Amino acid sequence: MDTTTQQASPSDTSQPSQRAVAFVVVVAALGYFVDIFDLLLFALVRKSSLQELMATELAGKSAQEADALIASAGVYIDNISQTTGLLLGGLVWGVIADRSGRMKVLFGSILAYSVANILNAYVTDVTQYAVLRFVAGFGLAGELGAGITLVSELVSRERRGLATTVVATVGILGAVVGYFVTQLVHWRTAFVIGGVLGLALLGLRIGVVESGLFRRAQRAHIAHRGAFWMLLWPWSRLRRYASTVLLAVPIWFAVGTLVKYCDVIMPSLGLPLAEKPSPGKAIMWCYIGLAAGDLGSGLLSQWLKSRRKAIVICHVLTLVGIILYFTVAAQSQAAFYAVVCFLGVATGYWAVFATIAAEQFGTNLRATAAISAPNLVRWSAAWTGGAWLWLSSAWDSPWQAALAVAAVVLPLAMISTLGINESYGTDLDFEER
Numbered sequence: 001m002d003t004t005t006q007q008a009s010p011s012d013t014s015q016p017s018q019r020a021v022a023f024v025v026v027v028a029a030l031g032y033f034v035d036i037f038d039l040l041l042f043a044l045v046r047k048s049s050l051q052e053l054m055a056t057e058l059a060g061k062s063a064q065e066a067d068a069l070i071a072s073a074g075v076y077i078d079n080i081s082q083t084t085g086l087l088l089g090g091l092v093w094g095v096i097a098d099r100s101g102r103m104k105v106l107f108g109s110i111l112a113y114s115v116a117n118i119l120n121a122y123v124t125d126v127t128q129y130a131v132l133r134f135v136a137g138f139g140l141a142g143e144l145g146a147g148i149t150l151v152s153e154l155v156s157r158e159r160r161g162l163a164t165t166v167v168a169t170v171g172i173l174g175a176v177v178g179y180f181v182t183q184l185v186h187w188r189t190a191f192v193i194g195g196v197l198g199l200a201l202l203g204l205r206i207g208v209v210e211s212g213l214f215r216r217a218q219r220a221h222i223a224h225r226g227a228f229w230m231l232l233w234p235w236s237r238l239r240r241y242a243s244t245v246l247l248a249v250p251i252w253f254a255v256g257t258l259v260k261y262c263d264v265i266m267p268s269l270g271l272p273l274a275e276k277p278s279p280g281k282a283i284m285w286c287y288i289g290l291a292a293g294d295l296g297s298g299l300l301s302q303w304l305k306s307r308r309k310a311i312v313i314c315h316v317l318t319l320v321g322i323i324l325y326f327t328v329a330a331q332s333q334a335a336f337y338a339v340v341c342f343l344g345v346a347t348g349y350w351a352v353f354a355t356i357a358a359e360q361f362g363t364n365l366r367a368t369a370a371i372s373a374p375n376l377v378r379w380s381a382a383w384t385g386g387a388w389l390w391l392s393s394a395w396d397s398p399w400q401a402a403l404a405v406a407a408v409v410l411p412l413a414m415i416s417t418l419g420i421n422e423s424y425g426t427d428l429d430f431e432e433r
Contacts, residue, residue, distance in 0.1 A: 015212060016154060016209045016212070020209050021154045021155060021209075023207060023208065024150060024151060024154055024208050024209060025151055025155070025163050025166055025167060027147075027201075027204050027205055027208050028147035028148070028150065028151050028167045029147075029166055029167045029169075029170035029171060030170070030201055030204065031106065031110065031143050031147050031171075031201060031205075032143060032144050032147060032167055032168065032170065032171025032172075032174070033170055033171045033173060033174040033177075034110070034143075034174060034194070034197045034198050034201055035113075035140055035143040035144060035171060035174065036171050036172060036173075036174035036175050036178070036287075037174035037175065037177060037178045037181075037194050037197065038113055038114075038117050038136065038140060038174075038194040038195075038197075038198065039082075039137075039140050040174070040175045040178050040283060040287075041117070041120075041178055041182070041190055041191060041194050042077060042078050042082065042133055043078060043260050043279065043280075043283055044175075044178055044179055044182045044190070044279075044280045044283060045182050045187035045190060045191075045280075046070070046074045046077075046078070046260070046279065047070060047263075047279065047280075048187050049129070049187045049188075050070045050073050050074065050126070051066075051070065052187075053123070053124070053125060053126055053129065054069065054070070054073065054126065057069065058070075063273075067263065067264060068264075071261060071264050071389070072389065073126055074260070074261075075261075075385050075386065075389050076126075076130065077126065077129055077130045077133050078133070078256075078260070078381075078385075079256060079381050079382045079385035079386065080382050080386070081130040081131070081133050081134045081137070082133040082134060082136065082137040083137060083378055083379045083381050083382045084134060084137065084379065084382065085133065085134035085135060085136065085137025085138040085139075085140075085141070086137040086138070086140060086141045086375040086378045086379055087141075087375055087376065087378075087379040088138060088141075089109070089137060089138035089139065089140070089141025089142060089375065090141040090142075090145070090371050090372040090373075090374070090375025090376065090379075091228060091372055091375075092138075092141075093105045093108070093109055093141055093142030093145070093146065093371050094142075094145065094226065094228065094367055094368035094369070094370070094371035094372045095226035095228060095368055096108070096142075096226070097142070097145075097146050097149065097226070097367030097368070097371060098214075098225045098226030098364060098365060098366070098367045098368050099225050099226040101210055101211075101214060101218075102146050102149055102150040102153075102210060102211055102214060102367060103150075103205070103208060103210050105142040105146040105367070105371070106142070106143070106146050106147065106150070106205055106208065107202065107205060108139075108142065109139050109140065109141065109142030109143050109146065110139070110143065110198045110199075110201060110202060110205075111139070111198075111199075111202065112135065112136075112138060112139030113135075113136045113137075113138075113139030113140045113143075113198060114139075114194075114195045114196075114197075114198030114199045114202075115139075115195065116132050116133075116135040116136035116139060116195075117136055117191050117192075117194045117195035117198065118191065118192055118195035118196070119132050120132045120133070120136065120188075120191040120195075121188040121189070121191040121192045121195075122188070141371065141375045142371055144171070144354060144371075144374050145354070145357070145358075145367065145370040145371030145372070145373070145374055145375070146367060146370075146371055147167060148164055148167060148354045148355065148357070148358050148370055149211070149358050149366055149367045149370045149371070150208075150210075150211050151163050151164055151167060152164060152355065152358040152359065152366075152370075152428060153211040153212070153213045153214065153358075153363075153366070153428055154209070154211060154212070157425050157426065157427060157428070158425065160355065160359075161298055161301055161302045161307075161352075161355055161424070162298070162299075162302060164298065164351055164354060164355040164358075165294065165295060165297075165298025165299065165302075165351045165352075165355075167351070167354075168294045168298065168350050168351030168354060169291055169294045169295045169298070169351065172287055172290045172291040172294055172348075172350070173287070173291050175283060175284065175286075175287035175290075176284055176287050176288055176291070178190070178194075179280055179281070179283060179284035179287075180284075181193060182280060183280075213363045213428065213429060214363065214367075217363045217364055217431065222363070222364050222431055223364070224364055224365070224432065225364045225365075226364070226365070226367070226368050227364075227365070227368075228368055228372070230365055230432060231361075231365060231368065231369060231372075237361075237432070239419045240360050240361070240419060240420055240421065241360075241361075241369060241373070242416070242419065243416040243417070243418070243419025243420045244353070244356055244357050244360055244369070244373050244416075244420055245373050245376045245377055245380075245416075246412050246413055246415075246416035247311055247315075247353065247356075247413050247416045247417050247420070248349070248350065248353040248373075248374075248377045248413070249377055249380045249384070249409050249412065249413055250315070250318050250347055250409050250410050250413050251347045251349070251350055251353075251377065252377055252378055252380055252381045252384070253380070253381070253384045253405065253406065253409045254286070254318070254321075254322075254343055254344075254347045255283070255286060255290075255347075255381075256381030256384065256385050257381070257384055257385050257388050257402060257405065258322075258325055258340075258343070258402060258406075259279070259282045259283055259286045259340055259343075260279055260282075260283065261279070261385075261388075261398075262277045262279055262282045262336070262340070263276050263277060263278070263279050264392075264398050265398045265399050265402050266329065266330055266336060266399075268397060268398040268399045269326065269329070269330035269399040270330045271329075271330040271331075271332075271333075271336065275332065275333045277333055277336050277337070281337070282336075282337065282340050285337045285340050285341045285344065286340045286341065286343065286344040287344060288341060288344065289340070289341040289342060289343065289344020289345040289346075289348060290344040290345070290347065290348040290350070291344075291348070292344070292345050292348060293314070293344060293345040293346065293347065293348015293349065294348045294349070294350055294351040295348075295351075296345070296348065297310050297311075297313075297314055297348055297349040297351060297352045298310075298351040298352060298355075300313065301352050301355075301424065302424075305424050305425065306422060306424050307352055307355065307356050307359070307420075307422065307423055307424050308417055308420065308422050310349065310352050311349055311352060311353070311356075311417050312414075312417055314346060314347070314348070314349040314352075315410070315413060315414050315417070317345070317346035318343070318346040318347050318410060318413075319410060320342075320346065321339070321342050321343035321345075321346040321347070322343070322406050322410065324339045324342065324343070325339055325340075325343060326399065326402075326403055350374075353374075353377075354370070354374060355423075356420060356423055357369055357370045357373040357374065358370040358428075359423035359426050359428065360420060360421060360423055361432060362430045362431040362432035363428065363429070363430065363431050364431045364432055365432045366428070384405050384409060387401075387404075387405050388401050388402050388405050389401075391404055391405070
């Protein structure tokens, strides 16, 4: 049964100028830059901030016991509290974007996470930390999907993939800048900087234009705008949505477990404790790779004129990267950081994934899907990280636990590629019925 309706008329009678569209792309890219900067801040300052906040609890513990306690608190705050905020925020902001406009989300989300990050600088215990990371996650949830949706609807179908690649590639570099900021200032100051960057970006957004496709859908009172339940039925649409989410889960498993908790996994693989890698430095190298991978995968999908083929190639490279992680990375620090950088390149298909999420669905559900899907992927770090932590405790072997989770995540992602429609060059002027 066909569940979409094509519209033959133009998206809007008055199209924005190329200059206005280019400005939207720049603002969306800067927004995602601040999004990633703020999203990864906790991971970058996890050890130093928790050592300070848990000083009493850690007193008298061995180095191994202290690392385990910090890892457990880190999984709770990052992979459970923050990602739960991302999950709920993804649902709420997605509905708002399809009902009230993409621009309202771009203003509301950045205000929420900027204030939360500033307040993060003043926490005094782990509970406060977790609550504010939940609020920050809720706010951060709207940034990427709303930006990608707006850009996708304003840019021509031939250049759409290039524009979203620019947004994702520039945005990913926020993690690299975040690493260097956290090396120069105290972790509390880093949170203030992240919040102030977000508030400063609010001013730029005043000149951003709304999507013509959304305005027309709003004027025509198109039915079921932002009806999240429609993504779950019929089966053909649910399959598209679930497949879109699952194909990107390896990205956040790699970042959320293999990279963030490398200081726990690598020693269990045999890397000497004296050479134990720094999670912050590992994140920096991974995101350098991710930026290169996002640029490469986005250009590859344009060159191949296929989103699916680009994803398949990235999945194969991810398999190679994971094999290298469990075989070569433990030989030395240099080998580890080189493998992590390659793993970043391999999993650097976030730009293509975000574009697919926007292209798979009609105007009345596009933002709901494009905002919720990335945050479901981010939330997957909660169950992959939780599964890793549980298996690590049960088996007393962090690396075997990580390998077991990888053996589930990657095959699922590869199979899910079969469930999406090829969306390169798709006309986005349609609605879901």
